[in-house]
Amino acid sequence: MASKQLSREELDEKAKQGETVVQGGTGGKSLEAQEHLAEGRSKGGQTRKEQLGHEGYQEIGSKGGETRKEQLGHEGYQEMGQKGGEARKEQLGHEGYQEMGRKGGEARKEQLGHEGYQEMGRKGGLSTMDKSGGERAEEEGIEIDESKFTNKGK
Secondary structure (H helix, E strand, O other): OOOOOOOHHHHHHHHHOOOOOOOOOOOOOOHHHHHHHHHHHHHHHHHHHHHHHHHHHHHHHHHHHHHHHHHHHHHHHHHHHHHHHHHHHHHHHHHHHHHHHHHHHHHHHHHHHHHHHHHHHHHHHHOOOOOOHHHHHHHHOOOOOHHHHOOOOO
16 A cells, blocks of 8 residues: 655645544644644553553453444454454565464464364364365264363363
């Protein structure tokens, strides 16, 4: 996404037309007002974070996420995740996205341990274009121990 750098005058004009041109500056009627709002909001957030501590701040974020999830509904939340994934894919590029997947797979392998990873592979190996591995295992009476899919040590 190549976009030309806008001058302060152009940004100020957009702000005067009601557009947010500074992240966190929503509501400001000029570029300068939006910059001040963003700075104040950032400092306020830092202060609140210090007051609540790490766990308290995490809890607030979690509650906010749950509220947003309820507002959007299942489809809206799914769409938001899809858009975020696409944006991240664009940021990382093909190689970066591959690397992220490789690292995620390695981390999951470590979480499950040898036995869990092996069991997950058995289930995946049963899947076809028409049926999931779980469906085929059930139809053919093959037992898959999904308890092994949980993180080892938990």
